[in-house]
Amino acid sequence: MTEEPTITTIAQHAGVSIASVSRVLNGLPTKAETERKVMSAARELGYVPNSAARSLKSRRSNQIGFAMADIGNPVYLAMIREIQPIFKAAGYRLVLHSTDADTADEIDVLRGLGERYIDGLIMIPLRLTGEHLTMFAAARAPIVVIGSVPEDAPVDNVRTDSRAGVRLAVEHLHGLGRRRIGFVNGPLDTVPGAARSAAYAEALAALGLPYDPGLTQVGDFYRAEGARAAARLLDRVPDLDALLCANDLIAFGALDVLRRAGRRVPQDVAVAGMDDTDLATLAWPPLTSVSLGSAERGRAAAELLLDKLENTRRAPRVVTVEPRLVVRASTDPSRIPGEEAP
Amino acid sequence: MTEEPTITTIAQHAGVSIASVSRVLNGLPTKAETERKVMSAARELGYVPNSAARSLKSRRSNQIGFAMADIGNPVYLAMIREIQPIFKAAGYRLVLHSTDADTADEIDVLRGLGERYIDGLIMIPLRLTGEHLTMFAAARAPIVVIGSVPEDAPVDNVRTDSRAGVRLAVEHLHGLGRRRIGFVNGPLDTVPGAARSAAYAEALAALGLPYDPGLTQVGDFYRAEGARAAARLLDRVPDLDALLCANDLIAFGALDVLRRAGRRVPQDVAVAGMDDTDLATLAWPPLTSVSLGSAERGRAAAELLLDKLENTRRAPRVVTVEPRLVVRASTDPSRIPGEEAP
Numbered sequence: 001m002t003e004e005p006t007i008t009t010i011a012q013h014a015g016v017s018i019a020s021v022s023r024v025l026n027g028l029p030t031k032a033e034t035e036r037k038v039m040s041a042a043r044e045l046g047y048v049p050n051s052a053a054r055s056l057k058s059r060r061s062n063q064i065g066f067a068m069a070d071i072g073n074p075v076y077l078a079m080i081r082e083i084q085p086i087f088k089a090a091g092y093r094l095v096l097h098s099t100d101a102d103t104a105d106e107i108d109v110l111r112g113l114g115e116r117y118i119d120g121l122i123m124i125p126l127r128l129t130g131e132h133l134t135m136f137a138a139a140r141a142p143i144v145v146i147g148s149v150p151e152d153a154p155v156d157n158v159r160t161d162s163r164a165g166v167r168l169a170v171e172h173l174h175g176l177g178r179r180r181i182g183f184v185n186g187p188l189d190t191v192p193g194a195a196r197s198a199a200y201a202e203a204l205a206a207l208g209l210p211y212d213p214g215l216t217q218v219g220d221f222y223r224a225e226g227a228r229a230a231a232r233l234l235d236r237v238p239d240l241d242a243l244l245c246a247n248d249l250i251a252f253g254a255l256d257v258l259r260r261a262g263r264r265v266p267q268d269v270a271v272a273g274m275d276d277t278d279l280a281t282l283a284w285p286p287l288t289s290v291s292l293g294s295a296e297r298g299r300a301a302a303e304l305l306l307d308k309l310e311n312t313r314r315a316p317r318v319v320t321v322e323p324r325l326v327v328r329a330s331t332d333p334s335r336i337p338g339e340e341a342p
Numbered sequence: 343m344t345e346e347p348t349i350t351t352i353a354q355h356a357g358v359s360i361a362s363v364s365r366v367l368n369g370l371p372t373k374a375e376t377e378r379k380v381m382s383a384a385r386e387l388g389y390v391p392n393s394a395a396r397s398l399k400s401r402r403s404n405q406i407g408f409a410m411a412d413i414g415n416p417v418y419l420a421m422i423r424e425i426q427p428i429f430k431a432a433g434y435r436l437v438l439h440s441t442d443a444d445t446a447d448e449i450d451v452l453r454g455l456g457e458r459y460i461d462g463l464i465m466i467p468l469r470l471t472g473e474h475l476t477m478f479a480a481a482r483a484p485i486v487v488i489g490s491v492p493e494d495a496p497v498d499n500v501r502t503d504s505r506a507g508v509r510l511a512v513e514h515l516h517g518l519g520r521r522r523i524g525f526v527n528g529p530l531d532t533v534p535g536a537a538r539s540a541a542y543a544e545a546l547a548a549l550g551l552p553y554d555p556g557l558t559q560v561g562d563f564y565r566a567e568g569a570r571a572a573a574r575l576l577d578r579v580p581d582l583d584a585l586l587c588a589n590d591l592i593a594f595g596a597l598d599v600l601r602r603a604g605r606r607v608p609q610d611v612a613v614a615g616m617d618d619t620d621l622a623t624l625a626w627p628p629l630t631s632v633s634l635g636s637a638e639r640g641r642a643a644a645e646l647l648l649d650k651l652e653n654t655r656r657a658p659r660v661v662t663v664e665p666r667l668v669v670r671a672s673t674d675p676s677r678i679p680g681e682e683a684p
Contacts, residue, residue, distance in 0.1 A: 061459065071438065072419045072620070080413055080440065093450055096413065096438035098422065108435060117403065117459045223620075252624055278414070278565075282594055284626030 005045035007090050008310050014041035018303045019082070022089035064092045064305065065118040067109045069126050071098035073221065073249055074277035076124070079146070079298030083122065086302040092119070101126040101190065110135040113143070120309055122146065122301045126190040126221075142308040144301045148191050156304040157318045158297045162192060162274070165290040165323030166199035167206070169244050169272045172288070172325055174207050176332070178242035178270055181209070184229045184254060185246040186221040193218070196246045196274070215240070219250065226253030234261060240269055242331075248273035248280055251287055255330070270331040285329035293321035347387035349432050350652055356383035360645045361424070364431035406434045406647065407460040409451045411468050413440035415563065415591055416619035418466070421488070421640030425464065428644040434461070443468040443532065452477040455485070462651055464488065464643045468532040468563075484650040486643045490533050498646040499660045500639045504534060504616070507632040507665030508541035509548070511586050511614045514630070514667055516549050518674070520584035520612055523551070526571045526596060527588040528563040535560070538588045538616070557582070561592065568595030576603060582611055584673075590615035590622055593629055597672070612673040627671035635663035 005013075007021045014021065014037040023030045024038040041047075064087050068076040084094045095118065099105035106125055110132070112118055121139075124146045125132055136143055136155050144156040173181050183200045186193040201211045215237060219229025226249055234240060234257065243258075245251035251273030255265060263269050265285055273280065276291035300319040308314065329335040349367065353360045356379040365372045366380040383389075406429050410418040426436045437460065441447035448467050452474070454460055463481075466488045467474055478485055478497050486498040515523050525542045528535040543553045557579060561571025568591055576582060576599065585600075587593035593615030597607060605611050607627055615622065618633035642661040650656065671677040 061457075063454075063459070065437075071413065071422055072416070074414070077414045084440065088447075093439070093447075093454070095407075096440065097435070098426065098438065105430075105435075112405075112435070115403075117405070223624075256623070279621065279624060281598070282565075282621060283624055 005042065005047040006310060007086075008307055010038060010041045010045060010047060013045055014038050018306060019086060019299050022086045025089045026085050028085070060119045061117050062092055063095050063118045065095050065097060065109060065112060065121040065123075067097040067099055067106060067121065067123040067125075069099055069101040069124065070221070071096065073247070073275075074279055075247070075275040075292075075294045078277065078294035079301070082295050082298035083302040086299070086306065090306055103127055103129055103131065107131055107135060110139065110143075113139050113141045116141075120144075120305045122305055126186075126192065128191055142305055142312070144305045144308075146297055146301050148195070154316055156301075156308060156316050158300045158304065158321065159318065160292040160297060160321045160323055162195050162292060162323065163199035163202070165274060165292055165325075166196050166244070167203040168323060168325040169274070169288075169290050170200065170203035171207065172327065172331065173242040173244065173270055173272065174209070176242070176266075176270060179209065180215065180237065180240050181242040181244060182233050182237060182240045183216045183244050183246070184226060184233060184250050185216060185218050186250070188218055190221075192221075193246065200244065219253075221247050221249060223249045223253040223256075226250030227257050228253070230254035230257045234258070234263075242270040243272070245271065245273045248275045248277045248287060248289055251289070251330075252279065252283055255283055255287070266329065266331050266333055272331055276326045280326070280328065283330070286335070288328045288331040289326055290323050291326055292323050296321045347384070347389040348652060349428075350649055352380060352383045352387060352389060355387055356380050360648060361428060361641050364428045367431045368427050370427070402461045403459050404434055405437050405460045407437050407439060407451060407454060407463040407465075409439040409441055409448060409463065409465040409467075411441055411443040411466065412563070413438065415589070415617075416621055417589070417617040417634075417636045420619065420636035421643070424637050424640035425644040428641070428648065432648055445469055445471055445473065449473055449477060452481065452485075455481050455483045458483075462486075462647045464647055468528075468534065470533055484647055484654070486647045486650075488639050488643050490537070496658055498643075498650060498658050500642045500646065500663065501660065502634040502639060502663045502665055504537050504634060504665065505541040505544070507616060507634055507667075508538050508586070509545040510665060510667040511616070511630075511632050512542065512545035513549065514669065514673065515584040515586065515612055515614065516551070518584070518608075518612060521551065522557065522579065522582050523584040523586060524575050524579060524582045525558045525586050525588070526568060526575060526592050527558060527560050528592070530560055532563075534563075535588065542586065561595075563589050563591060565591045565595040565598075568592030569599050570595070572596035572599045576600070576605075584612040585614070587613065587615045590617045590619045590629060590631055593631070593672075594621065594625055597625055597629075608671065608673050608675050614673055618668045622668070622670065625672070628677070630670045630673040631668055632665050633668050634665050638663045 011018045011021045020034050024035050097109050120142045122144045146158045149157050204211050217229040217233040219225040273287050273289040276289040280287040280289045349363045353363045362376050366377050439451050462484045464486045488500045491499050559571040559575040561567040615629050615631040618631040622629040622631045
């Protein structure tokens with residue numbers, strides 16, 4: 001080896017994931033076998049701690065950007081908790097941007113790539129505009145987009161099947177005998193809002209339930225806006241027996257409203273969220289939620305970006321993470337919260 | 343006026359706060375009278391939208407850093423929600439760093455000031471080392487520290503009286519008739535951990551209660567660590583009738599543990615947190631918490647930094663924010679959650 005080893009080359013040599021190398025080099029608990037493989041590969045390749053970092057520092061800002069809509073949404077925290085240690089092990093500092101899903105702010109962050117204050121960027125645009133795509137094409141540094149992008153976009157892409165996720169939740173609520181299943185969504189001009197709206201209608205159709213636009217209410221992806229939207233929906237449809245919310249924060253707002261209205265959850269109204277955030281077990285009752293694999297998506301995005309920084313000419317890649325349903329007491333009265341894992 | 347107006351000069355001219363100017367220029371809802379004053383001052387000073395931003399952009403990175411211990415702690419979110427719009431109105435992009443209270447990471451961020459990738463920094467070091475102080479003295483750009491610093495530190499400083507905050511909580515629990523008041527703290531080698539530990543002992547003494555070291559347990563400022571520490575304390579002191587937690591995340595962990603142990607909150611054990619985060623009303627029961635004025639502290643820090651960027655030679659300033667107790671159902675069974683504000 002003439003080049004200095006990096007965590008990518010160590011991972012290849014050891015036959016383990018980049019995340020595993022990162023864990024070992026960060027001194028985090030790892031399976032003994034994995035640790036042995038990593039340390040052995042590191043020795044063989046002549047790795048000395050931080051040499052990867054030093055070799056990169058020479059020409060670079062040594063910073064990676066992560067741009068998300070709302071730093072207050074724990075779905076992004078779950079991603080950051082995976083992304084940060086991977087880049088730290090590789091000698092990069094992670095800088096975070098909270099854009100409020102404001103396109104101008106996102107474009108401004110993309111401009112930062114041109115100003116070379118970051119060497120690469122992971123971003124989650126809720127609205128994908130022509131300006132985003134133009135900036136992607138012009139970017140002089142690698143970009144990973146978490147979310148949907150056109151197939152020919154010149155960026156690496158990590159996506160989840162939120163349609164399948166919505167279907168899992170609707171089928172679950174239907175399976176519990178619920179037939180008046182409301183849906184509180186975020187704005188329809190966002191990528192997730194549009195996808196989840198279509199998926200809700202499809203899922204009902206697949207179950208032979210009629211699609212009633214009166215059962216849906218658009219708000220925004222925050223707790224206060226979720227509460228307002230849920231309140232409007234409940235006023236309009238008092239005999240609602242289930243409520244699917246397009247993310248957990250909306251569901252927390254809905255729980256606030258249902259409690260104030262004296263409606264029991266889940267006996268009167270079963271409530272499900274999406275994203276399966278850390279807070280799902282803080283809420284009362286603990287929230288059933290569709291996991292869209294935020295930790296996995298964060299890890300995949302970090303690995304793609306790190307790989308692209310070292311293999312700048314390779315073609316864009318797509319990684320897809322499958323959703324799964326996590327059932328808790330907000331839909332299933334038989335779950336006793338006292339027995340829930342923390 | 344020969345210089346281009348900035349949001350600071352507009353605020354001075356209009357006789358309103360920088361935050362108010364920021365709200366008006368960002369198009370956020372503001373009192374009509376304030377809006378009139380700001381727009382009138384802006385006109386008189388010849389302000390054109392974004393000219394402040396443009397005039398600053400020439401020589402600067404146009405970025406401000408905010409370094410906090412844990413992006414997952416909503417106390418920092420409350421600060422960011424105040425800081426970001428103020429800098430946005432002034433033409434700056436906010437970049438966030440989550441350091442896990444790791445001194446090496448914090449020093450690395452301070453180094454970023456020297457690399458001129460940020461024009462100024464707001465930071466909240468949980469452990470203040472000699473290295474921090476050396477970097478403060480050497481910094482070529484302004485720094486605001488939220489937390490305690492030595493009196494002669496060459497930085498602006500925003501602090502709260504967490505000692506008074508602990509006293510408010512202990513007096514409240516004592517007033518409810520509780521006499522076995524446990525305390526779950528973060529690490530004692532952190533600034534807040536040390537201050538809150540001393541304050542707990544003082545508050546008991548002031549009430550004539552004995553200080554029993556067996557009633558205190560040190561963990562860390564996270565939910566999972568809070569749960570572990572609370573579990574140890576409960577094992578050791580089964581007749582505990584109140585629990586003060588050094589922040590809200592610890593209190594959420596304690597609520598998890600108490601629920602699993604079948605202890606009713608607040609009837610068996612009254613629980614209070616500190617920071618009064620957004621999540622206090624998500625938890626069950628809603629959490630009594632000591633507000634340390636996170637929004638006010640964030641706003642004060644942003645205003646100090648913005649002022650210092652324009653008046654680079656002025657002496658360091660200190661702003662102090664007073665704590666206050668927010669009582670909810672986790673200590674007071676008479677509070678009916680259905681009547682709680684969202």
